[in-house]
Amino acid sequence: MLALLFGLHESHAQTWSRSVLHSHPEKSIAMSSSRRLAQLFHAISERDWSAVKSAAEGICVESDEKGHHSIAKMLRGSLTPNGVINGSARPDSSQLSNCATFAPNLTRLVSAPYRLEDVRLRTKQRTEISEVVAEWRHRDALVARGMAPRTKLFFHGPPGIGKTMTALAMGAELGMPVYLARFDAIIGSYLGLTAVHLRQLFHFAESTACILLLDELDALGKRRGNPLDVGELDRIVISLMQELEHAKPRGLIIATTNVATHIDAALWRRFDLNVLFPAPTKREIEDYSRKLAGDLGVRLSTSVRQRLLQCSSYSDARSELLTQARRDILKQCEDGNVKACN
Numbered sequence: 001m002l003a004l005l006f007g008l009h010e011s012h013a014q015t016w017s018r019s020v021l022h023s024h025p026e027k028s029i030a031m032s033s034s035r036r037l038a039q040l041f042h043a044i045s046e047r048d049w050s051a052v053k054s055a056a057e058g059i060c061v062e063s064d065e066k067g068h069h070s071i072a073k074m075l076r077g078s079l080t081p082n083g084v085i086n087g088s089a090r091p092d093s094s095q096l097s098n099c100a101t102f103a104p105n106l107t108r109l110v111s112a113p114y115r116l117e118d119v120r121l122r123t124k125q126r127t128e129i130s131e132v133v134a135e136w137r138h139r140d141a142l143v144a145r146g147m148a149p150r151t152k153l154f155f156h157g158p159p160g161i162g163k164t165m166t167a168l169a170m171g172a173e174l175g176m177p178v179y180l181a182r183f184d185a186i187i188g189s190y191l192g193l194t195a196v197h198l199r200q201l202f203h204f205a206e207s208t209a210c211i212l213l214l215d216e217l218d219a220l221g222k223r224r225g226n227p228l229d230v231g232e233l234d235r236i237v238i239s240l241m242q243e244l245e246h247a248k249p250r251g252l253i254i255a256t257t258n259v260a261t262h263i264d265a266a267l268w269r270r271f272d273l274n275v276l277f278p279a280p281t282k283r284e285i286e287d288y289s290r291k292l293a294g295d296l297g298v299r300l301s302t303s304v305r306q307r308l309l310q311c312s313s314y315s316d317a318r319s320e321l322l323t324q325a326r327r328d329i330l331k332q333c334e335d336g337n338v339k340a341c342n
Contacts, residue, residue, distance in 0.1 A: 150272035157277030160315025244270035
């Protein structure tokens with residue numbers, strides 16, 4: 001079924017059409033004749049998406065003809081991903097299987113040079129994630145028995161402890177590319193534009209065998225009902241929940257957050273598996289640092305050990321050891337060690 005209005009679900013289309021009348025009731029006559037609106041509502045009820053698009057475009061044209069250019073511009077902003085650019089609308093969602101079309105909203109992450117066994121995980125977390133990998137490797141057996149592998153995972157825990165690294169490792173294990181969703185490009189300025197971008201994003205996941213990484217999910221999925229937030233933010237959360245609820249990705253959707261308490265409670269239920277990544281203990285950081293120092297050829301001097309004691313995450317420890325490794329190489333160059341500098 002074609003996506004409504006370049007990517008909107010039916011429910012989104014109904015919300016959009018209602019907003020045409022209710023957001024500016026005094027201007028409804030100027031925006032469109034009752035005949036145009038009747039055509040739009042009839043097309044929605046019949047789920048005739050081609051007719052919906054035609055009726056919506058007709059409303060925009062009629063608004064322009066009546067001199068209501070700002071209204072027409074606002075409506076076109078809702079109808080297309082970025083309004084009309086150079087006289088041409090952006091491609092509809094049926095074309096989004098081409099990664100280049102959706103590139104502004106996605107960043108392909110470099111494949112990890114390691115496997116899942118290389119990631120620092122506790123037994124419980126490793127078991128849960130390994131089970132998902134096994135489900136995908138043997139998904140045909142599951143499908144034959146009327147089941148399917150889990151597709152939507154939620155990783156939460158403090159920063160720098162391996163959430164993104166685990167997603168990359170899973171991509172390496174399953175031979176899937178990993179794409180990072182850029183929320184700065186997804187959140188739009190026009191009415192309903194963010195919902196359109198979300199539809200496009202999930203369409204990409206449904207048409208491309210990949211791991212779609214929704215990093216820092218709290219940027220979109222904050223708890224609703226905050227009196228300091230505008231209503232549009234609550235609608236974004238609802239749109240996100242609807243997309244997650246109905247999405248059937250060809251690969252995995254992995255969302256992460258450092259602040260799980262900020263995520264809307266209803267959003268948690270949209271995931272097949274929630275994995276807590278606990279903060280590492282000092283002993284775990286010490287073990288990790290010792291192994292990494294050996295791989296990098298870094299001597300764990302007293303000063304290096306003291307700096308490592310101040311680290312609270314694997315990421316911090318890795319950064320500290322990489323910095324020391326660079327210093328060691330540069331010192332060898334300054335001391336005339338030609339081999340180390342070539």
